[in-house]
Amino acid sequence: MSPIVAVKQFLKELSNKNRSKGTIDEYQKDLMMFLRHLQQEGVEDIDDVVGSNMTSYLDKLINERSYKASSRNRQMNTIRSFFKYCKKAGFIQQNHAEHLERLEEEKVERVFLTSNEVTTLVGAIEHPLVRLVIVTLFFTGARITECLSLELEDIDFDQKTIFIKNGKGKKSRRLPLHPELEKALKHYIEGWRVRMDSKKLFLTGRSGNLSDVYVNRILKETVDRLGWNKKVTCHVLRHSFASELVHKNVNIVAVKELLGHSSLKTTSGYAHIMNQDIEDAIQQLAL
Structure with a gap:
């Protein structure tokens, strides 16, 4: 079977499993690069x-494309998932991707703003609708795609x-409405x-839409x-x-x-922002 046919079958399988369009697009982009x-x-x-x-491709990402270890590892995970599917589907006799190894990743400290910095930021945003979106993000912790889909x-x-x-992983959740956000949303609505004639919460008169690119x-x-020396995005x-x-x-x-x-493992990373180890952080956060 040709590699391109195998990739198409793999992407079809992801779609059948109701993986998000964004996830499928990322897999497709990675695998098209690998196929070339x-x-x-x-x-x-x-x-x-x-x-x-596989290793020559992953080495090329580092040496020729200057990928970071984290980006290279993400591509490796794509290749692993693809060949695991190929083995299960009977397209290959042996799955060589099982032996690929991760590179050690440099730990990147998360950028965050204090509540005072958020207040300053919100006060400086001149676009009223974007200002409200930022207030919503801070009081809900929602991803920008989740926020703009409200x-x-x-x-x-x-x-x-x-x-x-339908958040990440098709998961839904209900969040408490902060009093300040409640007041702002009521005034807006x-x-x-x-x-x-649209059900969308956040929309513009010109396009009836608001993009994450524009908000960022x-x-x-x-x-x-x-004049801040910080890269501030919606995330x-x-x-x-x-x-x-x-x-x-x-x-x-x-x-x-x-x-x-x-996973709690993902959330526990935020405890490191306070320069505490996980066990100590959990003890302090206990009710």
Whole structure:
């Protein structure tokens, strides 16, 4: 079987498993790069791919494309998943990807803002709708895609909750509505939200949409204007939300649920922002 046919079957399998479009697109992008490498090495059948084809590709990412270890490891995970599927589907006799090894990754400290910095940032944002989105991100810890996907019906003022539908991994969660955010959203919905035949919470009159690219652009322009030496993106507001909760001794399991993490291991990384080890952090966060 040709590699391209195997990749198409793999992507179809991901779709059948209801993996998100973003995830499938990432797999496709990675595998198309890998297939071009195989073509250069003269490999025409997926069963002819050996370990050296894979390691030479991963080495090229580091040596020629200047990939960081984390990006190289992500590509390796894609290759592993692909060949695991190929073995299970009977496309290959032996899975050589099982023997690929991870590179040690440099630990990157998460960037986050204090509540005072968020207040300053929000006050400096000149675009009212983007300002409200940033306030929403800080008071919910939502991912920007989750935030911009919110619909009017997801805001329950009676129960004082926000419903995040189909988050990462198709997981949904219900978040408490902070009083300040409740006030801001009520004022927006009842007063100056664009009147359009759309269920979306955040929308513009021009396109009926609001993109994460545009929100991040406004953020960058605002940070530049403030003269901050920080790269602030929408995701930094999510980090800031989590960091503030950890700083205020909120139980780390509760933080995990609020963020929609699948694993406590992911959430526990925020405890390191306070320069505490995990065990000590959990003890301090206990109710």
